[in-house]
Each structure stands twice: as C-alpha cells, then as structure tokens.
Amino acid sequence: MYIMADERIDPRLEPFYVWEMPQMKVKYKDVFHLKNLYIMLHEYFIEEKWYGPEQYGQTNPGGATTHGDIESLYLEKFCQKGLHSGGKEMWVYWRLIKLPESEKYSGYYRYILNMDFHVVYLRDEEVMHQGKKMKINWGEIEFFFFGKIEADYRGTWRNHWLLKHIFDWYNEKLISQEFEKREKELWRDVYRATGQLKKFLNLKTFVPVPEPFHPSIYGYEG
DSSP states (O other), X not given: OOEEOSSOSSTTSOOOXXXXXXXXXXXXXXXXXXXXXXXXXXXXXXXXXXXXXXXXXXXXXXXXXXXXXXXXXXXEEEEOTTTSSOEEEEEEEEEEEEOOSOTTTTTTEEEEEEEEEEEEXXXXXXXXXXXXXXXXXXXEEEEEEEEEEEESTTOTTTTSTTGGGSHHHIIIIITHHHHHHHHHXXXXXXXXXXXXXXXXXXXXXXXXXXXXXXXXXXSOOO
C-alpha cells in the first residue's frame, strides 16, 4: 500500500511514495535509571545499524553515516509542585535511518524510524539496592515509535525524463513483492526495538528478546 508523503525530505524533489506503519507506544511509570536507559537505546540502535539522517541523506550516498545527529530535539521544563506533582518534564525526538541489507535495493529503499519520548514528573530518588545506596529516577515515561519506508529516496526515478513515467507502475506492479518484504522487515525491527525497551523496564513482551549487552535497569546488578 502506497500513500503520498505529507512531508518532503527535500522540497526540490517531486513528491515520493512511502508506506507508513501505525504508531506504536510503550508507557511506564515507576523507578528507572534515565542515564542507563538513554545509553542502552543508543547502543541498541548502533548494533541494529540505525543511524542519523545527516541532512536526510541528500548529501551522502545511502543516507546513513553517523549516529551523533539522531537527536533533533531535547527539551526540559521544570514544573512547580503547586501545579501538579512537580518534577521535570522532557521531550526528546530521535530520527533514524536504516538501509535494507540487500545491496540490490539499498539505493532505492530506506527505512525511517521516528522515536519520540515524553517524560513527566521526573525526579531524583535514593533507594537501597543490593545493600548499596544509589540514585535513580522516578517518573512517567512514554515512547512513541513511528516507522515508514521511502521508495526512490534520492529522487533518481522521479527526476529522470523517462523513468518518472513508469515510477508508479514499477513500485505497484513490478516490485510489489519486494516492497511487501520490506514492510515485514520494518515491522520486525520496530517490534524488536520495543521489546528491548520493555525488557529493560521489566515490562511484558510478546516477542523473544535476547539477553541485554548493556547495564541492567539500575546498572548495579551483579
């Protein structure tokens, strides 16, 4: 299924076709270690070959070069207790890109993953854990995952004098099975990301998740 993209990666290009998956959410309210959570997500996406957009790939072949530019927004707001429970409010936006493993279509397709997380009532607390006093965080955190697949993201077909006339037919008829395969790969990747996050937060998961290679929730488990 193709739909017209509302947002253009580069306004100089003609509108492109994308497939968008429904938004997925993970919500948690309890104690957690925000720094370890942040590091775990960074390391996980590096391991899974999700990288930053680097100007949305228009200046770099492949569009996936570094991991330092994935964060497009980091916002903090301190709230008074007189208004509600107080604490800190945070908004963080991550924008990630991944190319298909198949070299044949890596220059034509790419996966986009937008991950936003919203934290409210965040405050520092001290707890006793395994006989040690440690500082952790308490609050409510909600993650939003939104993935999509972009076809002809470089604009090669759409800007070619001949290929632009068969662009729709090529996507919807000739390589429709290949596109369906890409849809399944994106679903798998997003499910794995949410599963890894749930495992870190000790939430129930519905897909197998491998043992973590990062510190546990507190970072002190022996």
